[in-house]
Structure formats: structure tokens, C-alpha cells
Amino acid sequence: MAKLKLKDKDLIDIGYPQNKSISIALDVAQTHFKKETKQKVLGHLKGVVDNPELFIGHGMFGKIAEALLEAKKTEARALNATRAPFTIFGENEIEEGAKEQLFTALKLPVSKKGALMPDGHSGYGLPIGGVLATENAVIPYGVGVDIGCRMCLSIFDVDPSYIEGHQDKYVNILQNHTKFGPNEVQKNPGDHELFERDEFRTIPFVKRLKDKAWQQLGSSGGGNHFVEFGIVEVLSDNNQINVPAGKYVGVLSHSGSRGLGANIAKNWTDLAMKHTPLPKEARHLGWLDLDTHDGQEYWLAMNLAGDYASACHHDIHRRIAKAMGERPMAMIENHHNFAWKEIVDGQELIVHRKGATPAQENVLGIIPGSMTAPGYIVKGKGNPLSLSSASHGAGRQMSRTVAKKTITQSELKKVLKDNGVTLLGAGLDEAPMAYKDIRKVMALQTELVDVLGTFMPKIVRMDKG
Structure with missing residues (x-):
């Protein structure tokens, strides 16, 4: 059967207005009806x-249908004159740029409440x-x-002295069983039930990402x-x-969610910025209504990416446990860079945590702290002022660019030696000095x-930097 050939003019002839509904309709036709007759x-x-x-x-x-029902050309949305209620934890330790970004977000017409954690620093959007x-x-x-960037901790019933006494063994495990960056992948990626999810079949954009995700x-x-x-x-x-x-x-x-999450984020961010164009200072904060087709697709894709991030961690920990010849006594994990439906002040709202821990x-x-500072196992208190959130780490006190310009290799080697840490990979932008003092951050979020426990890094594997 001949390939379906439709043009803009064909749709205009049957009554389509000359707007984005035409390109959407053509995409639907090629996706779902390419074997049907043109008529x-x-x-x-x-x-x-x-x-x-x-x-x-x-x-x-x-x-x-949504595109057809748009009664007028989308115009830039105005921000509210006042901010939604908010609380900042550790305000004196947070740069003004980060606070201004929160203040802008709080003026969105859809914003109801906000908070900033003590590790806060400037990002994009929030x-x-x-x-x-x-x-x-x-x-x-x-x-x-x-999307869904995660922390995952496995605890093994192994005496910590083994790390120092058998350092070569543990270094080799990390070198042989972990892969980093855009080009490294496991030689034999495992299978996972996640790849049978409907989202990989029913959302055309996500379907194209499946092979790379695997x-x-x-x-x-x-x-x-x-x-x-550690x-x-x-x-x-x-x-x-x-x-x-x-x-x-x-x-x-x-x-986190690797290329899958990055591509999902870019695609639906572009759509959101087109749907809800905003003033320059808020342009990255375009939103998608959850009762629209694009909003529902993003919600499904975001949750898929979050589950994929979890699957990646479980695969990493499974490989390492097998190489150790051990089974973990316990596993603790949490994620950030995500949105949840939660009850806030008696109303169901969408709670975004950009670099913040549930x-x-x-x-x-x-x-976690830095590579020479402790991380903390914590139990939440459900504080409504923080929307039941806490920091996701120590937070940066230097940008990557500044860190690369001001920190030397000799300084990094000295601080690693002083703390008994072996580093595999990483650039100067990840040096401990580029981060805030995690102990101070923790003191600001009591x-x-x-705190139920701590984790002190000893052998650290990162990308080459």
C-alpha cells in the first residue's frame, strides 16, 4: 500500500485553521493512520x-481538539503582583540569586506555596x-x-576495616562494575519489566527513546x-x-534518568514555554495544565523517567553486591527533581522538588555531603513550612566555572589525602571546596x-571530568 501523503493544504481545504492544529493533525495521521487511505x-x-x-x-x-479550541493566539501571561506564601531555611547562607528565582516562581498564577532549603543556590527555572x-x-x-535524580544506599554486614585492608579489591569493583558519562554503558545491560510499560508504546516521543534507555x-x-x-x-x-x-x-x-529524562525534560519544557509564554525573568517556568493532553503525557513520561532512575540504581547495586559476594542488610533511597501530587493545607497540589529531598x-x-564529608541517613518530620522537604545535599558554594579556575590539582590531592579518600575520576569542579559545609547545612534543618546515621566516603568513583 502506498505511503500516506497529506499536506497542509489538504487540512486547510477541510476547514483547519492555519495554526499549530495542522502540524499536530499531520503527526497524528502519520503515527496512527499511515496505512489508511488518504480519503x-x-x-x-x-x-x-x-x-x-x-x-x-x-x-x-x-x-x-485542544489546539482547535484555542480561541485566540497565546499571549504572554502576566505574573501576579504578590508572592505566594513561602519559608526560607538558612536564609543567611543562600545567595540572593537563588532567592530571587524562588520569588519569581512564587508569582506564577498557578503557585500556591513555596520553600527554599539551606543548600539552595541558583539554577534554571526553580x-x-x-x-x-x-x-x-x-x-x-x-x-x-x-528527572528523578536519586540517592541509594546499600548497607552490608562487613567490617569497615575491610575497605582499607582490601582497598585494591574495592577499587577494582568500582572500576569494573560502574559506568559514567554519555558514552560508557554496561556491556550486558540487564532486562527490566519497566521496558514493558505502556508509555514506551503509547507516547510517540518516548517510544523513540526506548532503545537508548535500555x-x-x-x-x-x-x-x-x-x-x-564508605x-x-x-x-x-x-x-x-x-x-x-x-x-x-x-x-x-x-x-538520575540519563538520556531518557534529559530528552523528556527538553521536549516538554519547550512545549510548556510555548503554551504559557512568560516574562523574561520567568521564561523557563512555563507550565502544563494537567487536564491537557500535553500535561498528561508529561506526567506519565516524568513518572516513567523516575522509575527508570530507580531501576538504574538497583542494577548498579546488584552488580556491586554480586562482585562483593554479599547481600545488603538494608537499602535506603529517595529522589529529587520530581513532582508529586500531595495534600498541602487541605488541597491537592503539585509539589515540585528541584534538588530537594522528600x-x-x-x-x-x-x-550526602561532599566526597570528603559525611552524608546523613535521615527521617523526615513532615514540616508543613518546608512542604515536607529537606536539602538534597550540601549545595554548591562555587559554580563549576569558578571551581575550575580557582582550585588546583595539588589542593585537591591534599584534601583527599588528609581525609583518607581515594578518588577515581572527577574534575576540579567536583572538589570538596566547591561545596558548602554539610554540617552547617544539617544544623539549619533540624x-x-x-539524623539516624552517617555515611563517610572512602573510595569515590565519578566521571572523568
Whole structure:
């Protein structure tokens, strides 16, 4: 059968206005009806243009209907004159640029409440450490590029002295069983039930990302992503970790949804910025209404990327545990760069956490420091002022550019030696001096979390830098 050939003029002839509804309709036709006759396809599309209100929410034609029902050209949305309520934790330790980014986000018409964590610093859209609750709207750049970026900690019943006594073994495990950056992948990516998800079949953009996602399963990104061996100290027998008080070998990883999440973020951020154009200072904060086709697709794709990030961590930890010949006593994980439907002040809202850790009451999480500073196993307190959130780490005190210009290799080597840390990979932009003091950050959020234990890095593997 001949390939379906439709042109803009064909749709204009059956009543389509000269707007984005034409390109959307052509895409739908090529995706779902490429083996149908031209006459039959035009019949379907004419039914939509004649009665678009009947197709709102339709699986194939809903997006066309939305475009047809736009009564006027989208105009720049004005920001509110006043900010939604907010709380800043550790305000004196946070740069003004980060606070200004939060203040801008709080003026969005959809914003209801916000907060900034003590590790806060400037980002794109929301600041890093920013938390924002919106009504029936999701902001792709409020979630971030690395969707569902996670921390994952495995605790093993192994004496910590083994790390120093068998250092070569642990160094080799990290070198042989972890992969970093855009080009490294595992030789034999594992299979996972996640790849059977409907989103890989029903969302055309996501479908194109499936093969690359499978190739990158079990690998980590660049930048501040890491896998490291270290010493876990559980502070008390009375805890939710289900591990007795004491010291153990731990594996801690930090990475996200790889190319899958990055491509999802870019695609739907571009759509959001077109749907809700905003003044220059807020242009990255375009949102998608959750009752629209694009909003629903992004929500599904975002959750898929978050689950994929978790699957990557589990694959990494499985490989390392097998190489160690051990099974973990416990695993703790949490994610940031995500949006959740949560009840805030009695109303269901969309809570965005851009570089912020969920800290609902009694929920466990990990807040890392730098490569020479402790990370913390925490239990959330569910503080409503922070929208049940806490910091996601120490936070940067130097930009990557500044760190590369001001920190020397000799300085980095000295601080690593002084702290007994072996570093595999990483650039100067990830040097410990580029980060805030995690101890000070933790002191500024005692209202948000309780500390149950610590993790001290000893062998750190990162991208080459």
C-alpha cells in the first residue's frame, strides 16, 4: 500500500485553521493512520475539526481538539503582583540569586506555596533547593533536566576495616562494575519489566527513546553523579533502618534518568514555554495544565523517567553486591527533581522538588555531603513550612566555572589525602571546596529531619571530568 501523503493544504481545504492544529493533525495521521487511505484519514480529521469539543481527552485526537479550541493566539501571561506564601531555611547562607528565582516562581498564577532549603543556590527555572506547590499544573523546568535524580544506599554486614585492608579489591569493583558519562554503558545491560510499560508504546516521543534507555540501564551520568564505598554508622538500635547500631560497609550512589529524562525534560519544557509564554525573568517556568493532553503525557513520561532512575540504581547495586559476594542488610533511597501530587493545607497540589529531598513524617532518606564529608541517613518530620522537604545535599558554594579556575590539582590531592579518600575520576569542579559545609547545612534543618546515621566516603568513583 502506498505511503500516506497529506499536506497542509489538504487540512486547510477541510476547514483547519492555519495554526499549530495542522502540524499536530499531520503527526497524528502519520503515527496512527499511515496505512489508511488518504480519503479515510481526512474523514477522521474532518470529524475532529467540525466538533472539536467532542474529542477533548481522546487518546488520539485530544491534542488536535485542544489546539482547535484555542480561541485566540497565546499571549504572554502576566505574573501576579504578590508572592505566594513561602519559608526560607538558612536564609543567611543562600545567595540572593537563588532567592530571587524562588520569588519569581512564587508569582506564577498557578503557585500556591513555596520553600527554599539551606543548600539552595541558583539554577534554571526553580533554584536548586527550591520547592513549589502549584494548582493543577506541572512545570517541567521546576522538575529539572535530570528527572528523578536519586540517592541509594546499600548497607552490608562487613567490617569497615575491610575497605582499607582490601582497598585494591574495592577499587577494582568500582572500576569494573560502574559506568559514567554519555558514552560508557554496561556491556550486558540487564532486562527490566519497566521496558514493558505502556508509555514506551503509547507516547510517540518516548517510544523513540526506548532503545537508548535500555543501553544506558545501570550507568550513571557525569557532573556530580557518583558511586562510592564508605563507612556507614547507625547511631541507635531504635531506628527504622532495621540495622543494629554499629559501623558497616556501605555503597552510596547518586545519579538520575540519563538520556531518557534529559530528552523528556527538553521536549516538554519547550512545549510548556510555548503554551504559557512568560516574562523574561520567568521564561523557563512555563507550565502544563494537567487536564491537557500535553500535561498528561508529561506526567506519565516524568513518572516513567523516575522509575527508570530507580531501576538504574538497583542494577548498579546488584552488580556491586554480586562482585562483593554479599547481600545488603538494608537499602535506603529517595529522589529529587520530581513532582508529586500531595495534600498541602487541605488541597491537592503539585509539589515540585528541584534538588530537594522528600521529608514527610517518618520517611527515610539520604542527604550526602561532599566526597570528603559525611552524608546523613535521615527521617523526615513532615514540616508543613518546608512542604515536607529537606536539602538534597550540601549545595554548591562555587559554580563549576569558578571551581575550575580557582582550585588546583595539588589542593585537591591534599584534601583527599588528609581525609583518607581515594578518588577515581572527577574534575576540579567536583572538589570538596566547591561545596558548602554539610554540617552547617544539617544544623539549619533540624526542624525538617532527624539524623539516624552517617555515611563517610572512602573510595569515590565519578566521571572523568
